[in-house]
Amino acid sequence: MAEISNVLLVGSGAVGTMGAYNLESGGLASVTAVLRSNYAAVSSNGFNITSMDHASRADPSVRNTIPDVVKENLKPFDFIFVATKNIADVHPTVSEIIAPAVTPGHTTVALIQNGLNIEKPLIAAFPNNTILSGVALIGATETQPGSILHDDHDHLIIGPFDNPNIPLAVQLAAAKKFVEIYSASGKVDCELNENVGFVRWRKLLYNACYNSACTITRMDTTRMRIVKQPIDDLVRPLMLEICDISKAAGYQMPDGIVETMINVDPWSFFKPSMQQDIEKGNFIEFENIVGEPLREAEKLGVPAPTLKVVYGILKTLQWTTKENKGLVTLPQLPLTGA
Numbered sequence: 001m002a003e004i005s006n007v008l009l010v011g012s013g014a015v016g017t018m019g020a021y022n023l024e025s026g027g028l029a030s031v032t033a034v035l036r037s038n039y040a041a042v043s044s045n046g047f048n049i050t051s052m053d054h055a056s057r058a059d060p061s062v063r064n065t066i067p068d069v070v071k072e073n074l075k076p077f078d079f080i081f082v083a084t085k086n087i088a089d090v091h092p093t094v095s096e097i098i099a100p101a102v103t104p105g106h107t108t109v110a111l112i113q114n115g116l117n118i119e120k121p122l123i124a125a126f127p128n129n130t131i132l133s134g135v136a137l138i139g140a141t142e143t144q145p146g147s148i149l150h151d152d153h154d155h156l157i158i159g160p161f162d163n164p165n166i167p168l169a170v171q172l173a174a175a176k177k178f179v180e181i182y183s184a185s186g187k188v189d190c191e192l193n194e195n196v197g198f199v200r201w202r203k204l205l206y207n208a209c210y211n212s213a214c215t216i217t218r219m220d221t222t223r224m225r226i227v228k229q230p231i232d233d234l235v236r237p238l239m240l241e242i243c244d245i246s247k248a249a250g251y252q253m254p255d256g257i258v259e260t261m262i263n264v265d266p267w268s269f270f271k272p273s274m275q276q277d278i279e280k281g282n283f284i285e286f287e288n289i290v291g292e293p294l295r296e297a298e299k300l301g302v303p304a305p306t307l308k309v310v311y312g313i314l315k316t317l318q319w320t321t322k323e324n325k326g327l328v329t330l331p332q333l334p335l336t337g338a
């Protein structure tokens, strides 16, 4: 009988819940999903899934706290599937959130998240654990607590982030195992890619540029293409800068990729996830999606003036969200600043 992998899902929103459904459908994984704002709704009514890939129900078991494997004397998790929004500038960060569930030297952490350098804090916190890079090419949204609309096929590209403390063969074996359990449903495309860094930069080309431009202007991608000027003045210059930075970092984007990315999503008045988040008053993933490529540019001596301005604006927007959520306080009046 095939061995069943013990999987913990942290981040049971759009991408994570679809991942849990897919793993459960395949029969090679048993998934425990950690829920937060949707816990009450799902405990009462279950998930409500409208999916282009999955017709039948395959619910994970749910809980509303991060398991502490030692204190609760639990079987170690083979994989933790992390699909939170990665908000690097707000505590608790991903490594702080998952720490009680990680068994050193055993648990493989699969980061199914957008952005660059997201593995670095994880490798620092869990030096003897394999960290996988998952680039999700999927369209999914949590329309209300526990209700997921999944309207673009799940294509997941997986490979190890290079953890210098662990032999590459061990990291690759973990990635292959993940691909096996994720592919078992037969409903999705899941591929092992040893050069996942390239794929991550290629996806960043969309996210760093469209997500940022739409978040700042509050205009969706279709309107931008109709108006054209936001593409010419903002999105294309940003994309060209990301191409320059990725090339200097060792990832040469193919000819024509900028025009392809500008037109990649359907004319459906699409709002990228960062724009959806700012409209909901949520934190945005700007540090990994914009801040990290900008820091790479500065390190490598690549000019990125548009990206720098965009980063400054996003950081300002995030400050306001922090203020709205009570994370920062203003000094009392009268002010005696410079």
Ligand SMILES: NC(=O)C1=CN([C@@H]2O[C@H](COP(=O)(O)OP(=O)(O)OC[C@H]3O[C@@H](n4cnc5c(N)ncnc54)[C@H](OP(=O)(O)O)[C@@H]3O)[C@@H](O)[C@H]2O)C=CC1
Pocket: 010, 011, 012, 013, 014, 015, 016, 034, 035, 036, 037, 038, 083, 084, 085, 086, 097, 112, 113, 114, 136, 137, 138, 139, 140, 141, 142, 273, 285
């Ligand atoms: N949606 C999409 O189509 C795509 C998304 N991505 C990327 O995938 C990642 C996930 O995105 P997406 O699924 O859309 O995000 P969602 O906002 O839909 O889901 C994130 C989930 O994480 C939960 N969460 C956050 N922090 C914690 C915590 N400390 N403990 C428990 N749960 C927590 C949230 O709970 P709560 O509701 O309580 O905040 C929410 O349920 C992101 O990096 C995104 O950029 C990539 C490709 C496509």
Ligand SMILES: CC(C)(CO)C(=O)C(=O)O
Pocket: 114, 136, 137, 138, 139, 140, 206, 207, 211, 271, 272, 273, 274
């Ligand atoms: C555009 C999309 C859905 C790409 O798959 C994305 O990654 C985002 O909105 O952040």
